[in-house]
Amino acid sequence: MTISYQLKRADFIFKNENDWEDVLNKSISCSATELINELISSELKGRGGAGFPTGLKWKLAAEVDEPTKYVICNADEGEPGTFKDREILTMVPFKVLTAMAVCGYVIGAKDGYIYLRGEYLFLLPELNKAIREFEYYCDEIKLDFRIHIFMGSGAYICGEETALIESMEGKRGEPRNKPPFPSNSGYMNKPTVINNVETLAHTYTIFKYGAKRFYDLGVQYSRGSKLFSVSGDTPKPGIYELELGMSLADFVEEFGDGDTKAVQVGGASGFLVPRKRFAETAIGFQGKLTGISLPTGGSMMLFNSSRSMFNVLDNYLEFFREESCGQCTPCRVGCQQLLMGIKAVKRGEKNARYLDKLLRLTETMKLTAKCGLGQSVANSFSSIVENFREEMIY
Amino acid sequence: MAKKIKLSINGIFVTVEPGTTILDAARQAGVIIPTLCYHKDLCIAGNCRVCVVEIAGQKRLAAACATPCEEEMEIFTNSLNVLNSRKQIIELLLSEHNADCTSCFKNGSCELQKLASDYKILKQDFIRLVLFMNYSIDKYSPSIIKDDSKCIRCQRCVRTCAELQGINALTVAYKGDEMKITTFFEKPINNVVCSTCGQCINHCPTGALVEKNYIEKVWDAISDKTKHVVVQTAPAVRIGLGEELGFGPGARVTGKMVAALKRLGFDAVMDTDFTADLTIMEEGTELLSRLKSVLVDNNPECKLPMLTSCSPGWIKYIEHLFPEYLDHLSTCKSPQQMFGVLAKTYYAKARNLDPETIVSVSVMPCTAKKFEANRPEMHDSGYRDVDYVLTTRELAIMIKQAGLDFQKLEDMHFDRLMGESTGAGVIFGATGGVMEAALRTVYELVTGRDVPFENLDIVPVRGMEGVREITVKIENPLEEWAFLDGIELKCAVAHGLINAQKIMESIRSGETGYHFVEVMACPGGCLGGGGQPIPTSPEIRRKRAEAIYAEDAAMALRKSHQNPEIIKIYKDFLDYPMSEKSHRLLHTHYLARERY
Numbered sequence: 001m002t003i004s005y006q007l008k009r010a011d012f013i014f015k016n017e018n019d020w021e022d023v024l025n026k027s028i029s030c031s032a033t034e035l036i037n038e039l040i041s042s043e044l045k046g047r048g049g050a051g052f053p054t055g056l057k058w059k060l061a062a063e064v065d066e067p068t069k070y071v072i073c074n075a076d077e078g079e080p081g082t083f084k085d086r087e088i089l090t091m092v093p094f095k096v097l098t099a100m101a102v103c104g105y106v107i108g109a110k111d112g113y114i115y116l117r118g119e120y121l122f123l124l125p126e127l128n129k130a131i132r133e134f135e136y137y138c139d140e141i142k143l144d145f146r147i148h149i150f151m152g153s154g155a156y157i158c159g160e161e162t163a164l165i166e167s168m169e170g171k172r173g174e175p176r177n178k179p180p181f182p183s184n185s186g187y188m189n190k191p192t193v194i195n196n197v198e199t200l201a202h203t204y205t206i207f208k209y210g211a212k213r214f215y216d217l218g219v220q221y222s223r224g225s226k227l228f229s230v231s232g233d234t235p236k237p238g239i240y241e242l243e244l245g246m247s248l249a250d251f252v253e254e255f256g257d258g259d260t261k262a263v264q265v266g267g268a269s270g271f272l273v274p275r276k277r278f279a280e281t282a283i284g285f286q287g288k289l290t291g292i293s294l295p296t297g298g299s300m301m302l303f304n305s306s307r308s309m310f311n312v313l314d315n316y317l318e319f320f321r322e323e324s325c326g327q328c329t330p331c332r333v334g335c336q337q338l339l340m341g342i343k344a345v346k347r348g349e350k351n352a353r354y355l356d357k358l359l360r361l362t363e364t365m366k367l368t369a370k371c372g373l374g375q376s377v378a379n380s381f382s383s384i385v386e387n388f389r390e391e392m393i394y
Numbered sequence: 395m396a397k398k399i400k401l402s403i404n405g406i407f408v409t410v411e412p413g414t415t416i417l418d419a420a421r422q423a424g425v426i427i428p429t430l431c432y433h434k435d436l437c438i439a440g441n442c443r444v445c446v447v448e449i450a451g452q453k454r455l456a457a458a459c460a461t462p463c464e465e466e467m468e469i470f471t472n473s474l475n476v477l478n479s480r481k482q483i484i485e486l487l488l489s490e491h492n493a494d495c496t497s498c499f500k501n502g503s504c505e506l507q508k509l510a511s512d513y514k515i516l517k518q519d520f521i522r523l524v525l526f527m528n529y530s531i532d533k534y535s536p537s538i539i540k541d542d543s544k545c546i547r548c549q550r551c552v553r554t555c556a557e558l559q560g561i562n563a564l565t566v567a568y569k570g571d572e573m574k575i576t577t578f579f580e581k582p583i584n585n586v587v588c589s590t591c592g593q594c595i596n597h598c599p600t601g602a603l604v605e606k607n608y609i610e611k612v613w614d615a616i617s618d619k620t621k622h623v624v625v626q627t628a629p630a631v632r633i634g635l636g637e638e639l640g641f642g643p644g645a646r647v648t649g650k651m652v653a654a655l656k657r658l659g660f661d662a663v664m665d666t667d668f669t670a671d672l673t674i675m676e677e678g679t680e681l682l683s684r685l686k687s688v689l690v691d692n693n694p695e696c697k698l699p700m701l702t703s704c705s706p707g708w709i710k711y712i713e714h715l716f717p718e719y720l721d722h723l724s725t726c727k728s729p730q731q732m733f734g735v736l737a738k739t740y741y742a743k744a745r746n747l748d749p750e751t752i753v754s755v756s757v758m759p760c761t762a763k764k765f766e767a768n769r770p771e772m773h774d775s776g777y778r779d780v781d782y783v784l785t786t787r788e789l790a791i792m793i794k795q796a797g798l799d800f801q802k803l804e805d806m807h808f809d810r811l812m813g814e815s816t817g818a819g820v821i822f823g824a825t826g827g828v829m830e831a832a833l834r835t836v837y838e839l840v841t842g843r844d845v846p847f848e849n850l851d852i853v854p855v856r857g858m859e860g861v862r863e864i865t866v867k868i869e870n871p872l873e874e875w876a877f878l879d880g881i882e883l884k885c886a887v888a889h890g891l892i893n894a895q896k897i898m899e900s901i902r903s904g905e906t907g908y909h910f911v912e913v914m915a916c917p918g919g920c921l922g923g924g925g926q927p928i929p930t931s932p933e934i935r936r937k938r939a940e941a942i943y944a945e946d947a948a949m950a951l952r953k954s955h956q957n958p959e960i961i962k963i964y965k966d967f968l969d970y971p972m973s974e975k976s977h978r979l980l981h982t983h984y985l986a987r988e989r990y
Contacts (some may be wrong), residue, residue, distance in 0.1 A: 155569060172566055177440040177460035326547065326566075326573025327441045333486035333523065336571045340521045357519065364482040367455045367475065368443045375454065 007250040008243040010217055010225035012205045013088060013095075013198070019208075020094040021137060024101060027207045028143065032062055032106045039203060042211035043223040048074060048159070048196035049266060049297030050372065051285045054203065057193055060183035061107040064191040069109035071100050072168075072187065072194040076117045076152045076159040079267035080319060081299030084227040084239050085197035089116075089123055092201065093130040099200035101138065101145045102207060103193055112147045113187070115164050118154040156323035160371050161186075161194040163325065174327045175371035198227055198298070219245030222284025226298060232264075233257050233304035244285075249278040251300070259304040262387070267299035268316040269376035272309075274387040309388035310346060316380050317342070324373060330365045331374025337361060338381055342392055352393045355385055401467040416447055416458040416469055427471050428480070428509055430487075430599055431548035432459040434931040435917070436557055442548050443483050444509065447471045455479060481513050489520040490527070491600065492543035500601035503928060506546060507600075529574075535584040536606060536768040537592060537761040545575055545602035551594035558917055560892035561711070563588035575602075578990065587714045587989065589891060591707035591915045592761030592785075592924020605761045605925060608782040609792055615753040615782070616659040623753045624741065625660040626733045626812075627651060629667055629823030630759040630920035631786045633941035637927040637934075638790030639800040644937030646945055649805020654793050655757075656806060662741075665808045666756065667815030669729040669736070670822040670831070671954035672963070673704065676980055677726045677828075678836040678954075679971035681910055682875070690877050697722045699886075699901065699908035702828050704728045706766035707915025707924070709984055711891050716898050717986030725981040729822065730756050730763055731772050734779030735979045736812060740967045744811055749775060755782045757789045759823070759923035762915065771982050785925030814959040817850075817945070817952035824942045825889035825919035826855035826862065829912040833866060833885070834953045840868060840875040850952050856943070858918060858936065860893035861886060885910045890917040 027035060039055030046052045061069060073096060077085040088096060100112040116123065131147045138145050150168050152158050158167045162176035165187050186192025195203075202224060206214050214224045222244035231237045234255045242251075252260045262274045265283065271294050273281050282293045303312065317339035326332045341358045344350040362378035369375045385392055396412045401419065408423040415438075420427050431442035440460030447458045450468035455476060470476065488510060495501050529542035547566075552575055555564045563586055567576045577586040595603045615623050636645030655663040680700065687696035703709060703724045712719060727735070733756065738749040756763065760783075766772065767780035784792070793800055807813070818834055821827030830852040837845040844850060845866070854864045866883045868875075886908050888897040894913045900906050916923045918935035921942060951957060968976045 157569070177438065177457065179462065320570075322570040322572075324570045324573075326569045326571070327439075327549075329441070329443050329483050329486050329546075332547065332570065332573060333490050336523055337486065337489065337520050340523070340526075344521060354519075360478075361482060361486075364479045368446045368479050368483060370440060370443070370457070 007246040007254055010241045010243055012225060013201050013227060013241055014091050016092055020098045020204075023204060023208045024098045024137075024143075025141065027102045028105050035102065035106050035207070036062065038206060038211045042206045042214045044199065044202055044206060044214065045285055046196060047198035047202065047226060047297065049079065049269070049295060051295050054195065054199055057183060057195070058103060058106050060181075061191045061193045064184055066191050068188075068190045069107050070187045070190055070192040071103045071107070071109045071112040072164070072192055073100055073112065073114045073197055073200055074159065074161065074164060074194050075120065075197050076115050076164060077120075077197070078117060078156040078159045079269065079297050079299050080316075081231050081264070081267045081301045082229045082297055084229050084298050086120060086123065087239055088197050088201050088227075089120075089127060093127055094134060095204040096197055096200045097130060097134045097147060099203045099207075100147060101134075101143060102203065103195070103200070104145045105143070107191065107193055109193075110144050110146065112145065113168065114147065114149045115158070115168065116149055116151055118152045121151065124149065124151075155325070156319075157325040157371075157373055160373060163371070164194065165192065172325070174325045175373075177370070196297075217243045219282075219284060221286070222293070228296075228298050228300050230255050230300045230302070232302040233260065233307070234302045244283065246283055247279060248273055248281040248283060251283065252278055252302070255300070256302055257304055260302050261305045261307060262303045262309070264299070264301040264303070264312070264380070265294045266296035266379070267301070268319050268380060269373070270294065270296055270299065271379050272312070272383040272387065309384055309391040310342070313342060313381065313384045313392070314339070317377075320373070320377050328370040328374060330369045331377070334361055334365045334369070334374065335377060338377065345392060352389075355389065355392060359385060399463050399465050401463050401465070401469065403469045404471055410463055414463050416456065416461050416463055416467075417445060419463050420458060420469070420471060425471055427458045428512070429459060430505060430509065430546065431550060433550050433553075433597055434933075435597065436550060436553040439549055439553065442487070442546070444480060446476060446479055446483075448473045448476050481515060484509050484513055485515050485518055485520055487546050488515065488518060490523045491546055492524045492541070498544070498601040499604045499607065504601060505599035532582050533606070534582040535588075535590065535765070537590040537764040538583050538588075538595060539604050539606050540583055541602055541604075542574060544600045546600055547573060547575065548599060549575065550597045550599065551575060551603055554593045554597040558593055558890050558892055559589065559591060559915075560895045561587060561589060564594060589707040589711040589915055590762040590765040591891070593916060594924075595761060596924050596926065596928055596930050605785050605788070606764060607788050608764075608784060609788050609795075612755055612782050612784060612792070615755070620751060621753045622661045622747055622751050623659075623755060624662045624664065624737045625655055625755045625757060626664050626666045626669075626730070626737075627655070627757045628730065628759055628920060629670060629820050629827075629942065630923060630926065630938070631757050631789070633823065633921060633938050633945065634759055634786045634926045635790060638787060639793060641801075642937075643934040644941040646941050647800075648945070649807070650800055650803040652808055653803040653806040654798050654800060657798055657803070658792055658796055660755070662809045664733070664812040665815050665819075666729045666733055667819030667822070668812045668957070668959060669732040670819035671816055671957045671960050672732055672980070673726055673729050673828075674818055674831050674835050674954035675960060675964075675971045676976060677702070677724050678832050678839065680724055680726065681832065681836060682839070683972065685909065686877065689881075699906075699911045700724055702912045704822065704828055705762070705913065705915045705920075706760070707762035708891070708894060708913045710762065710765065710987070711894060711915060712898075713984055713987040714989060715895075719898065719901070720984050720986060723984060725983060727772075727980055727982050728763075728766060730758060730783075731766065731779055731982075732980050733812065734767070734772065735775045736963075738775035738777050738779065739979060740963060741811060749777055753781050754779065755784065756780050757784045757786065759786050759920045759926045760916075761785060761924040763925070771984075774979050774982075786927060787925060790927070811959065814957055815949075816954055816957045817947070817949035818954040819957070820945045820949065821942055823920045824856070824939045825914050826857070826887045826912065827919060827942070829855045829864070829885055829887050829910070831954060832910070835955050837866065837868070838953065838955070840871045840878055842872050849947075851943075855885070855887050856939075858932065858939070860890060861888045861897055883910065884908050885912075887912045889914040889919050891915055
């Protein structure tokens with residue numbers, strides 16, 4: 001099946017309209033229910049990669065009867081190949097701050113936290129300046145909301161929302177058992193909304209222009225636009241805002257170097273798509289009509305024919321072996337086995353059929369790992385090994 | 395009341411209370427789900443993933459221990475998906491585990507080994523990761539050996555140390571493939587804030603944490619004809635040992651234990667309960683002299699509340715964490731050390747033996763006792779007072795090695811001189827026991843009457859509540875103790891070091907007004923000690939406590955000062971409680987240790 005949707009550019013996120021005070025005032029003049037309904041009808045899904053409906057997330061937290069709640073902006077942008085949140089916080093921080101305050105207003109939270117990736121320390125001075133200005137304005141309009149920054153320490157796992165919360169509470173960054181989910185019991189066991197930086201920036205667009213403007217972009221199940229971090233073998237690396245639902249063939253047409261062998265969609269925890277599948281692959285959330293559809297936090301890595309897929313996989317597995325929190329068996333031991341396994345096959349110490357055992361192992365990891373990290377190692381592993389098996393062996 | 399939840403497990407319908415986990419619901423339905431990181435004493439971790447089950451309609455498997463039941467859930471605990479995943483997880487664990495089972499101390503009692511056996515993982519072709527690991531084996535503690543090559547990172551020890559003991563000697567460090575359980579700055583266990591209580595050993599599913607065993611040393615001593623080997627057994631051993639030898643929890647095997655020790659070839663089998671009674675005489679007298687010193691003489695040097703000093707894990711804990719309260723500790727040595735010093739003095743003299751030739755062995759429910767026996771202070775006999783300390787588990791191993799059919803052994807009695815005891819000595823093995831024994835004697839000493847509780851059972855100090863308080867009013871005392879008339883003696887009991895911390899913090903706040911406080915390092919007291927049979931659980935500890943109190947109730951004598959051998963030792967050797975001699979032999983002082 002060929003995807004007919006074309007690549008379309010959009011320009012919302014980085015358009016600096018300098019009207020955040022108006023958007024804030026307009027939003028908090030609406031009722032919480034109105035705002036939630038607006039979000040729900042926009043069909044905005046989380047832009048961190050997992051794609052949970054944002055409106056529903058806010059609604060769940062708003063419904064809990066509890067005086068203390070929190071809003072957290074997840075700026076622990078750690079997925080290899082993504083660099084969009086950094087740009088949002090640099091270029092349009094007030095959109096994110098405004099969205100956090102609106103979220104606080106909707107769910108009933110007085111404190112918001114930005115969990116900032118350890119490596120983004122250099123953003124801190126400007127961001128603090130913006131927060132001071134923002135809080136000054138909140139005081140002026142008598143909106144009781146404060147924003148704090150919490151610096152991460154460099155662990156990939158802390159992008160997982162419950163590990164992030166544990167880390168904020170001063171504990172080891174290890175994912176929690178779910179349920180309960182953060183919307184019921186999050187930071188300090190209080191109801192908490194955790195949204196990705198980009199998700200919050202999109203809510204700003206929705207509150208400003210209305211849900212319909214957002215909904216009209218993209219395709220069914222994958223509404224709206226999205227930032228893509230394009231890197232790898234491309235003549236024009238960078239950040240692009242595109243409508244969801246485009247075909248990968250179109251994407252490669254635009255960004256490829258003419259020799260694109262494969263594209264890794266969604267970073268190390270995403271899928272590798274080989275050239276022969278470009279035409280039948282869409283970028284967006286899984287739905288009935290879209291054929292093969294790949295969600296992504298926005299990382300798009302292009303590889304041309306000079307690249308060894310073994311090296312690519314080896315690199316990802318190295319990353320996972322190190323960045324697994326080490327808590328649960330399938331992820332901690334599984335990642336080590338996968339990495340050492342493909343090396344052993346490459347060296348001829350294990351025969352090629354051992355790859356099938358490893359593929360079964362990734363199935364187990366997908367079924368049993370405690371959090372998204374361990375569950376998604378299977379994505380890149382199986383998509384690379386299945387499509388480039390000979391490169392793994394010879 | 396919240397509505398009950400109906401669900402089905404493997405097609406069996408069950409109704410459970412809201413909040414019940416799938417694991418507990420399955421047990422209710424008679425379905426066994428294997429576990430590793432789960433332990434009844436501890437919070438839920440959900441990290442080993444061995445207990446995964448399939449829930450109809452869900453893409454992924456769920457950890458049964460960590461997932462609450464929901465209405466109309468359909469759960470499958472042995473679908474092909476579950477079985478294959480579970481087998482692969484066990485295989486993964488085995489690949490990072492040093493599965494050299496035949497040379498492992500836990501061979502036969504290892505939970506991972508049992509799982510491997512149940513699931514018959516016959517083709518293990520994953521790469522043996524343990525061969526590539528940079529692991530260490532910490533053997534420097536006299537109590538605990540930590541072998542990282544056998545660790546499966548279930549974090550039971552970490553949770554034990556944090557939740558039951560509040561110490562956090564063991565924590566998780568690093569991430570990914572380097573993630574491991576270690577200590578502060580990865581120092582040897584012996585050099586960090588560790589009480590050596592051994593609860594981590596009791597909760598470890600594999601051989602990663604075991605006691606340092608002295609079995610071979612004891613066999614050597616027994617077979618050495620030039621040595622006279624004396625053994626003492628702690629109160630809690632007699633109600634725990636049976637569990638290792640085919641009895642259920644709470645079996646009282648005192649007579650068989652004595653018979654077994656004699657068959658093993660010990661030259662004299664005597665009882666720590668005797669020195670427990672002696673401890674009461676000394677400690678009770680010390681309490682009264684402290685009360686007098688504070689209440690009558692207003693001596694600012696003398697501190698109340700007096701804290702008990704029988705539990706060496708507690709001693710090491712207070713040395714590290716509350717050193718400013720060391721002068722609140724009773725100066726009495728623990729019953730083990732009193733026995734040790736008397737074995738090489740009083741006993742040696744009475745039996746006309748050269749103390750040089752005496753080897754003093756103790757069987758304890760405890761790993762901290764190994765540390766205690768090793769303390770430099772414990773040489774008051776002129777020799778090392780206690781040479782070797784065995785845990786209950788090690789004794790069971792020796793009994794098996796000797797080929798004794800334990801169940802068929804005829805009951806025997808302890809040897810004379812230091813083998814007689816009272817019910818008061820026995821209950822030292824349960825939390826609240828020292829308090830109860832002390833009150834029985836002190837009250838009678840002061841008033842000339844029995845402590846005012848039916849059958850001498852001071853029920854308020856018994857039980858498993860973390861901290862318990864009791865107030866005993868002293869009325870119409872004997873003339874000598876007139877200053878105590880009308881005084882309400884405020885006492886408290888704590889067990890498990892997390893509760894010790896609570897009680898110490900409330901003492902520090904200055905609001906308690908306690909006179910006398912008993913602390914035991916382990917949950918349930920010695921009966922739940924780090925050297926007791928594995929497994930342990932609140933239910934098992936309750937059964938052991940029942941056995942202790944049954945043992946007490948069955949004794950003819952139930953007050954320490956009635957023990958004829960106690961009367962004899964004061965007459966022949968020690969003169970009177972807190973005499974110069976007993977000060978020299980039976981009392982000691984402890985030292986402040988670093989907090990980090």
